[in-house]
Amino acid sequence: MDTHAPAYDINPENVTEKVIASFSMETPRGRKLLTSLVTHLHGFARENQLTHDEWAMAVGFLFRCGEISSAKRDEFMLLSDVLGLSSFVDMTDAPVGATEGSVLGPFYASDSPEVAVGADLRPTHHGAGLLVRGVVQDAEGQPIQGAAIDMWQTGENGLYATQDDHVPDSAFRCKMACNEDGRFTFVTVLPGPYMVPDDGPVGELLRAGGRTAWRPAHFHFLIMAPGFRSITTEIFFEGDRYLGTDAVFGVRKSLIVAPHREGDRDIIDLVFRLAAAG
Numbered sequence: 718m719d720t721h722a723p724a725y726d727i728n729p730e731n732v733t734e735k736v737i738a739s740f741s742m743e744t745p746r747g748r749k750l751l752t753s754l755v756t757h758l759h760g761f762a763r764e765n766q767l768t769h770d771e772w773a774m775a776v777g778f779l780f781r782c783g784e785i786s787s788a789k790r791d792e793f794m795l796l797s798d799v800l801g802l803s804s805f806v807d808m809t810d811a812p813v814g815a816t817e818g819s820v821l822g823p824f825y826a827s828d829s830p831e832v833a834v835g836a837d838l839r840p841t842h843h844g845a846g847l848l849v850r851g852v853v854q855d856a857e858g859q860p861i862q863g864a865a866i867d868m869w870q871t872g873e874n875g876l877y878a879t880q881d882d883h884v885p886d887s888a889f890r891c892k893m894a895c896n897e898d899g900r901f902t903f904v905t906v907l908p909g910p911y912m913v914p915d916d917g918p919v920g921e922l923l924r925a926g927g928r929t930a931w932r933p934a935h936f937h938f939l940i941m942a943p944g945f946r947s948i949t950t951e952i953f954f955e956g957d958r959y960l961g962t963d964a965v966f967g968v969r970k971s972l973i974v975a976p977h978r979e980g981d982r983d984i985i986d987l988v989f990r991l992a993a994a995g
């Protein structure tokens with residue numbers, strides 16, 4: 718087909734190729750991704766004989782996703798999550814030998830306080846709390862020097878500090894440089910399960926599809942170290958009733974842990990493995 722024919726010579730048979738030909742991407746990867754995107758997008762419309770009303774509904778849906786998004790809420794990330802796209806990329810772009818990844822989610826805030834190993838992340842330090850002990854290792858199980866974590870979780874009520882007016886924004890999250898032996902510890906509480914925000918367009922989609930908005934309780938972790946590929950992952954808890962129906966498909970068997978008791982304290986031991994970069 719002549720893709721260089723005048724732009725007014727467009728029909729349903731040649732429009733896909735004309736659109737693809739109209740882009741001149743600098744990199745082969747960019748060209749491949751854009752070509753594939755246009756092909757699949759047009760293919761979707763072609764296969765389903767998309768009507769004007771349906772097309773307008775889809776564009777309006779995306780518009781409303783943008784409208785409700787803010788610095789504290791990313792509806793597009795949530796859309797990616799509930800459609801399983803985030804999990805798909807987490808699984809297929811995974812470094813070999815590393816801890817399995819899981820969704821970043823819409824609540825990541827990059828300004829968590831930098832605290833020392835052993836910090837108590839609770840806003841009020843009543844009782845022994847839950848002690849989390851972890852180590853960051855390489856793919857062979859050797860501790861990594863210079864590793865760091867970025868952790869965020871909800872309180873027991875299922876609210877992130879940024880959503881909860883009763884606790885300071887800095888609660889239940891931290892950035893922490895690990896010890897020389899790759900170890901870190903912090904004191905916190907077991908997080909609570911929560912519903913992903915369902916008052917926006919993604920919530921409408923979940924309801925229309927008969928889906929639940931609930932997520933099992935979890936910690937979020939970013940784990941990084943110089944010379945290693947960073948990972949974004951989550952930790953879940955044995956017995957959680959939402960493990961099998963996570964609204965964002967983030968649960969992996971290898972990421973489920975069970976706290977154990979030592980003296981007056983509940984303890985969780987974690988091992989994270991990173992793969993070398995490059």
Ligand SMILES: [Fe+2]
Nearest residue numbers: 822824935937
């Ligand atoms: Fe979360």
